Amino acid sequence: MKMMMFGRGRKLFPREAEVDALVDQIAVRLQEAGSSGGLAARRMIYSIRITGGLGDALIIARLIRDLQRLLDNGAQFDVYFQSPQVIEPFFSVIPGFRECIHAASFHLTAPYYTFSLLANQFVTFVDEYMDHQFLIRNEPKVIRLLGNVNSVRKDIDKYIAAHPTLDGAFADLAVRGGHKRYTYLHEMMGIPYGGDRLPLAVDAAVPVRHGLQSGRYITVHDGWDNNFKLATHRPTKALPMQTWIDAVRHIKAARPDLTIVQLGGRVGSDIPGVDLNLRKKLSFQESTSILANSALHLDSESGLVHLGATLGVKSVVMFGPTNVEWFGYPQNANIKPKECGNCWWSTDTWMDICPAGYEKPICTGSIDARDIVDSALALLAAADSNPSPASDVTEPVSGS
Structure with missing residues (x-):
């Protein structure tokens, strides 16, 4: 299909x-x-x-x-x-x-x-x-x-x-x-939890077609739930674009050996400075295959973070209006806002308009790009010193 x-x-x-x-x-x-x-x-x-x-x-x-x-x-x-x-x-x-x-x-x-x-x-x-x-x-x-x-x-x-x-x-x-x-x-x-992982089919040929080597790139995503009908260009949970730009620039400077790849669909924006922008260019199955072979994923709190956990890929997750203690996975770096935050569903328009009345959401705006970079580098360093065994990697399937 x-x-x-x-x-x-x-x-x-x-x-x-x-x-x-x-x-x-x-x-x-x-x-x-x-x-x-x-x-x-x-x-x-x-x-x-x-x-x-x-x-x-x-x-x-x-x-x-x-x-x-x-x-x-x-x-x-x-x-x-x-x-x-x-x-x-x-x-x-x-x-x-x-x-x-x-x-x-x-x-x-x-x-x-x-x-x-x-x-x-x-x-x-x-x-x-x-x-x-x-x-x-x-x-x-x-x-x-x-x-x-x-x-x-x-x-x-x-x-x-x-x-x-x-x-x-x-x-x-x-x-x-x-x-x-x-x-x-x-x-x-009352059912025992069997873990985050699911044996999703991934195509190891997809990253290769885009010149990517497994484990030698990180993915970034600026996006949100398509089902929310927004009057504004960007929702409250979206990270300010300048924060993305600064984070990408500093990660590239610290880890020039890694390619930075942007994933995403029609919502969100292109992030200047990424090495490879695949936004709006992949099927969802292809995006899954790219994410599955990533060394790390960077995102606001979104569905791709859950997908990463399902594939065994750790994420740096920037939280704003949603509850970090509720949504955060323990293996990820979950970055809390320095101000405000956790206001989701305090109003019906929380995704569209800051419930506290700020023109620009103060929660996501308070997240420092340096904190994102430090968290990313720490997770990458830990992975470099303790790589996952081959048996723990999601089973690939051949491309069609």
Whole structure:
């Protein structure tokens, strides 16, 4: 299947007639796969509706990987998302995966599954469509997971009901309890966390085609979630361009042996001074292959940071309005703003307009390029002195 271009491929918003036809097709396939042979012989097929962005999808892919392990990889599942082609590679490596489907048909097809999940910053079961009789008799583990979720949900239901407008307030509460974004869904369901890594397919030939040697370049990204409709040119979480320029210049001076490569799609800007600008020039799968072979990634808090963690690539991450304790991975260098910060979802327009009233966000503006450079050089030096074993590298696949 041809992948959409990173950041500029068309979104798949089907017409109503197309949705109806798709629902009919899915219903027939589910009935054929799961209904023959009586209750005990039926195959368990469930669905997951993901709301959010790229980072959310990666976190949820890890959840489904570990859910499938808990179920002995005996179930099958479909994934519903607004851009199904983009996230299909995250889930296709998990045993039991069937297909990624446009989110528009989720609520129409949910009654045909054994159970369905709604996953974002939280994970909940779609109770009205659960086949309790089948699950009690054949897969009581799922009933226990439902009990775990409902037990947690009692204390946080107001945050779930208001998602995403109270996400920032919930994160403040969660971090005081020692929780992290990348493991919280597992904790809600009571599933052991199996780690950040997923065996995503990467093409080792992609960096070579662009004159890059594995481990001898770093990637930078100036971008954000395409789903936010902004009135301004740059959102509050974007690093000031001058800070990017200064950081790139100082890193090049300190490590002239490394090539600096810019990744990204249609949102964001070109960073002057990079050695190779691949922004808007790659498919998402190609961008994944470039990132997978990078020595280090530099970014604001974005989906590519989650992708880097999934590939085993460390990042220097500049935080502004989002919560560093909630979103930060411990292996990364997570740079806090020197002033203000952590105001996400304090207003509905937090991505567009500084909630504190500043014309230019003071949080990202307070980050010093020197701190970025020092953090990058420290991570690079640590990697040079303790290189990852070959067996720990994401398995490449040959180019097509």
